[in-house]
Amino acid sequence: MSNEEIKEIISSTLPSATYDETGEWLNIAIDSKDWKKIATECRNGVLKMDFLFCLTCIDWKSHLTMLYHLTSTKLRHNIVVKANLDPAIAEIESVCAIWRTAEFHEREVFEMFGVNFLNHPDLRKLILEDDFKGFPLRKDFEDPINMIKL
């Protein structure tokens, strides 16, 4: 499916979505509150985005951006969905129920960036120790013992 068609379908569900085609794939910027709706539409609608192959977060110092790379194993088109979050109260709806791979990836983002995923079945630290303080992949994270500035 071409980018134009995808845009049309997304816009019909969510008129407020904005698009960016400068990168390799179509980037769709949405409000974090609309994510669950878009995700359900992408997965179950005509887009058939059944494969969430990358889920990550970027710390832009002023805000966090959640990135969801989606592809369809049947139609072979890729989109990137972005949602900006406020670092102080980073909250977004979990998509574990839609793509089960999200469970681990969201747990990773939760401990590394401090994003709180709502309705996640088992939101605990996955990689770090349980009593670890701070969010290591945020840009303001400082660890004087383990981080050596070269």
Added chain:
Amino acid sequence: MFLKEYISDVYNGVTSLLKGMRKTGYYFLHPKEIITEQYPDNRATLVLAERFKGEVVMPHDANNEHACTGCTACEIACPNGTIKVVTKFDITPEGKKKKAIDALVYHLELCTMCNLCVVACPSDAIKMAPTFEHSVFDRSKLTKILNKPASKIREGIE
């Protein structure tokens, strides 16, 4: 038929097991297939690939001269701070000041043998040596100074 299936099950199972035993039995009876290398004993005949990345060395020629200009390209290229170039200023016969290395400090314990310093070096002053027996009892022995004492830069290298 049940009985037929049962018997063929047993037969196929047993033959598959016997085939496996034939294979291992073959190796048991053919000691020539043994591939063990008895390492410390075969040190004399052990051939290492010439490109093997064991440690960074600085080749010196017969006149105790090396090719390092002290440009710190290797230090910049190194991802984990393995190399530290300590420079000094030599006075040339004409009375000019010339930059030269005082010591090229190499921390073998930090090195990951990624070869980026060798690639970065503009004058091919350092290279990877195919040695691998690096273990010592004192960690401080792993910090090496690559240029030999009283060595000089080779003529004509800028």
Added chain:
Amino acid sequence: MYNQTEIIKDTTNLGPEGELIINMGPQHPATHGVLHLVVTLNGETIKKIEPHLGYIHRSIEKMCESLTYRQFIYVTSRMDYLSSHINNLGCALLIEKGMQIEVPERAKYIRVILSELTRIASHELWLGAMAMDLGAFTPFFYTFREREMITEIMEETCGARLTMNYIVPGGLMYDIHPDFQKKVKAFIKQFKEKVTEFEDLVTNNIIFQSRTKGIGILTAEDAISFGCTGPVARASGVSCDIRKLYPYDVYDKVEFDEVIETAGDSFARYIVRVKEMNQSIRIIEQLIDCIPEGDFVGKTKNVLKLPKGEFYTRVETARGELGVFVVSEGGANPYRIKFRSPGFSNLSALNHMAAGSKIGDLMATMGTLDLVIPDIDR
């Protein structure tokens, strides 16, 4: 939420419904590294598996943020150390894509040959280790004999046996060794002779078959939903070979089949990997004699600076799809790097696959997932 003391308490007591809770790992013969599984058992039957990761977490993503584009490639060898060459290739491809660096044909050919050799080496090791998980010790030594030939080829050409760091953005670090082609051909010859051994010893063995057939079934739908890639997904009938779907380097020029099985059980995963080795041999045979002459590295600037933007490349490692995602601010260092590692997603399916089976089946399932722990923890 678990904390350290609670884990210890849990292992001496029973679960809420009187189940046995076993800490499998971080030091356990079958977890191949420091994977820690908290297994809840009802007798011999597994009720739930909960992985605890992070024992070998080095935060490679954070480390890469302070390294230049030339430097960060070598770190990726330490992720999936069994397919380190392919990891490096993924990073190099990303930089080349971002900066539009032209790679010479020769370099592309050699990269692909080495990638396939790496894949064979990785699958050989997996085959031996998997047989060992199931209690057969001997195949391990036979597989290592052939794997040794590959590591020797690597040692001669790349200068290292496992973490090669042979790839630089724009090509290769140096040209191949003069003996390279001869040795690869010798390897192919020996491999073809010896690969039948595993048919007698492992594949057709009735015990092996009964241990793996119908065990740890993953349906195609679940495989996609769990984000499984590589042989794990292909054994479930999902076509996901990056080499076919998004060819990089010279994969579009060679003929090979994407191995797909439909059963989705441990035996299918085993068969997929064995057949994949043969396909890799096929690729190498097509390329080894026609490596074009020419440069081995393209022209690049001294300091690489990726343009502002987001870049994503994917390569097919021995374990599945490795995604490299870089956010660049236009500087000499990446602003943010994310590695989408295949093992991480594959591991998340373990609970789904192994719950309800016996402890012995867990070994078969885990063995055929081919987990490399540094790849999962990063």
Added chain:
Amino acid sequence: MFSLEGITTAVQDWLFIKFNPTLALAMECIIVILLAITLFAGLGLVLVLMERKVAARIQIRLGPNRVGPGGMFQTVADTLKLIMKEGLTPDSADKFLFNLAPFIVMMVAMLLLAPIAFAKNFQIWDINIGVLYISAISSLSVIGILMAGWASNNKYSLLGAMRSGAQIVSYELSAGLAVLTIVVLTGSLQLSEIIAAQQNGWWIFKGHIPAVIAFVIFIIAVTAETNRAPFDLAEAESELTAGFHTEYSGMKFALFFLAEYINIFIVCAIGATLFLGGWMPLHIGSWEAFNHIMDYIPSSVWFMGKTFFLIFVIMWFRWTFPRLRIDQLLNLEWKYLLPISLLNLLLVAVIAILGWHF
């Protein structure tokens, strides 16, 4: 012909002349016990080395070759190491049972030595219910394993012990039935009589196909009974780390280890006695010259040769096959081995009644 018979009678005569009968008997007992313990230690060392060498050859490597010529003293060195190690007892273990378990396993193995005929007229105790005695005693070893698994207070150990319990109890059956075929053929439970019945040919040759089937089933069943791969579920190190002996260390572990090898030796010795004629030399029909040459080989060599051949076969199994799963293991017994051996026993009974065997 050289025989150990002369030595034993000489010693006995000398003792009975010198001392009064009670004292002589006591001294004989002491000598026998000392001999048994020496045999134990010696066999343990030899078998462990043999296992390692066989494994190495199969796995295209050299095996131990540093300590002594060809690595001969490797196991001696290992034993010394194990003796010097601290024997740890876990804090929460049942200390009495934990320390008792290795000795029970060991004692069972020692008791089994009694009725075995090592050579012509060289037998500790020629009990008239020899076969029954062996079946009875060998099933006791499971108690030691269960004890070890339970007392360790470790979940791996417990699982291993439970598996081993299920395994040994079920494989006792087919091992017993396989032994029974020979008893039916011979008509005696006494080991010396079973051997004597094989004067003109071993049972595996004389008993037609049923004897061969019984022999195969016996080998499979005893492999399972001694917890050897592919039936080593009790220790299954890729699943249960070390199974029932996870918590054992030092000499207590060594006792388990030793008992495993002694058990292998004993079951192989029994197999050799029942099916391969014990110390009887190989005789082929009416080839007088050939039979005569065979007679010159001492009986102890015959016995040891047969036993070690069977031990080698069991080792060969171990280094070839993957491990079975617990339910498959029990399936194999109850669905395949037991029906086949029952049928086989019936066949043998018919053969024995009609006198069809040679």
